[in-house]
Amino acid sequence: MINKLHHAAFRCRDSEQTRAFYEDFLELPLAHALTIAQTATGRATDVLHTFYEMSDGSYLAFFEAPDQPFEFKPQHDFDLHIALEVSKSDLLRKFEHGRRLGIETRGISDHAFIESIYFRDPNGYVVELAAPKPHPAFDRAAALALIKARPKTSDA
Structure with missing residues (x-):
């Protein structure tokens, strides 16, 4: 396991x-x-x-x-990103710190169960810092239903 x-x-x-x-x-x-x-x-x-x-x-x-060989390129959030959990106070502190240093800094985005900010690292990867918010328990059955209802997009 x-x-x-x-x-x-x-x-x-x-x-x-x-x-x-x-x-x-x-x-x-x-x-x-x-x-x-x-x-x-x-x-x-x-x-x-x-x-x-x-x-x-x-x-x-x-x-x-x-x-x-490796193709380094700026990654789109939906293609690849690294999400790391932080406290809300650290999220706010890093948001200001990134801006002060001139690092590409985006957010704050409210995703209902987390609040997030985003940076781009020197390799082109998007790094998300996510602060958890109180939220109802995730519903596995509802999540599975969304996946099953999604139209098939490949022959795989």
Whole structure:
């Protein structure tokens, strides 16, 4: 059985720029870094793998892999984003801090069960900070009904 998220890993352009955003700005401490010189299949590589720790013990991780092609582009919120839970006071504090630093900062958006702000990290990923709001319990049956009622969009 799955217990919790250990880490979610993403590519990064530059480990120091990524560290400055996640550690200095978002206040996620750099917990670990390692170099990977050889893949599991024996291919030589030059990868730096970094881990930033969240308060629940899970991590955001990044691979700087200059020898591996990857299309870095600004991601649309619906395509890919990283959502991290914060308190309402931290949400407001980070909103002002991002604006002061000139970081792309959007929000505050009220999604009924959370309030959110959005930043763009140095790799083009959208990072959402979400503050929970009191709300009725989620209804799994209603959620499943919405999914089943949705017109099929692919042949998969």
